[in-house]
Amino acid sequence: MIKVYSTCPRPPDMSARDYVAAIKNVAAWSERAGLCGMLVHADDAQVDPWLLAQVVIESSERLRPLVAVRPEHLHPYTMAKTVSSLAFLHGRPVHLNMLAAGIRGEPLGAGGGTSHDKRYAQTVEYVNLAMGLMRGECVTLAGEYYAVTNLRLTPAIPDGLLPEIIISGSSPAAMAAARAIGATAVKHPAPPGAEQTWLDAADRRFGVRIGIVARADSDEAWRIAHERFPGHRREWIGRRVTMTGKADGYWLDPFHDNQAPCPYLVGTYEAVAQMIAHYVVLGSRTFILDVPPSENELAHVNLVFDAAQELAVA
Template identity: 50%
Template sequence: MSGPTVYSTCPQSKDVAASEYLDAVAATARWSEEAGCAGMLVYTDNGIADPWLVAQTAIAATTRLAPLVAVQPVYMHPYTAASMVSSLAYLHGRAVHLNMLAGGFRNDLVALGDRTGHDDRYARTVEYTQIVTALLRGETVTRDGRWHQVENLRLAPALPPELMPEVLISGSSPAGRAAAEEIGATPVRYPEPLGSGADSDSPTGGGVRIGIIARDDADEAWRVAHERFPADRTGQVAHAMAMRVSDSHWHHQLAGVAKNPAPPAELGTEPEPYWLGPFENYQSFCPYLVGSHDRVAAEVARYLERGTEVFVLDIPPAAEDLGHAGEVFARAGAAARA
């Protein structure tokens, strides 16, 4: 894929049988590399396999793909996170990128004894990331911080400068965008639609987290979308329960978009591609763009025109999905340059 930086997403261990999971990770990593993705996001939470071990599996299955490892400060000391990056570089000669987390599932954090408030979690992630990146740059770090205290700390083995990780962080909230600016990270948001009637005050630049289901024919794309993410009452109840306890800015933002859907398409035209069906049925946490290659590409081009540089795609169920996404980005790039 040419143009913007594109990441795919790794399957989660909770969704795949243990006997099949290593093969699923390796296959998705290979599909992603073959499709031209820069990397593959690897999730972390209390209910799935350790992302660093999953990342090593992805590295072993590919030649250049960079795992984008989700890093939760509650899980490990910043020295340990930096050591993981430098150790994988030492063992494999490969880069690992970092997706810094400030939040997560509330029950996961509470189970770990963490009840830190929303904005303070971002302040903690800033402090944590600054220590990690300073160590990776080869600095001797002394810091008497609010959450971490280190003295004359130095990383070994050292990280080659050319393997310094890209750093991403959630940027849907003002606290997230401020944190991104402070640590020099790319802010990634769950975007609102940019079609007709879009809010001109929506954030620009940075990255977006979306799914793409595109085919030559719009009807076929929507058939695949509804088959893959059918309406599910149990999922809708789970979504409603999650909304009641979540303090996530993006979660409530998307819920607001869902309450005000786009107007129906005119007769003979494609419907708006922006779709929150998977989000509303608790099947995925990002919006989807669905339709013909040209229609989805036109929507992606709007994000490109607003300076979006990074796209993090949802978990691909098959290699062909990344192929269709690549076609969308090729057409979007051509449209944005026209």
């Protein structure tokens, strides 16, 4: 089963009222499009992600917030208590996106002095402690990063509402952490054809963060892509050519220029579906999309995923 998440809008230059309205719109579009959930960021420029998760839940009937969690920002008991409270109040799971790697420009007091590999080791300890609490266990731990004695969580999370865990990263430390906690590792994918070099037999469950612009005509898709991210030359990696000779591909310019949080796949429905199907065949069952600019754009994305699933099982 493929799970597709949208992304919550980041705070733009608008009033709080308008920002909340934008979140509610994306939540409603995502739910009507049949998406699994919505990624909610966690960084110093973002409104508290748990408050945004509450908005997402209240604006939808079944959409799961995928809340980004940075261990240095929140004690595992506090995080587990928040997840269990939301599950109890709304009867809906909250999924977790664990962020272990540092963010460029973060202050040292926020964890910037901790080495890359140790951040992932801390994340493993963090998740194991939090999940034990959320499963209703009485937890005693004397770890490298956390120490608790006979700690128990109430209210307990109802059956079937435990969070799914995603961990961001593709380094050996990230992959080891994902295996240790049973998480799905999510990364920015390489171009189709190069992605297979990243995986080994033990890492056949992964996810990708990707943007999509697809239309029936390749030129139309590229026109829309350049309108959304102006100022870039038409450059792509892993070039593909359709039967009509029009090119479709993997576009990095907006990502490199900090206009987008991920690479983009741009082209015809068929060409983009082939690229998505490539990731599915390799083992990707989780896709995190960029913020949708409109509900209509999600309809185009659904055409791609419908076609990709057919190609992946062909």
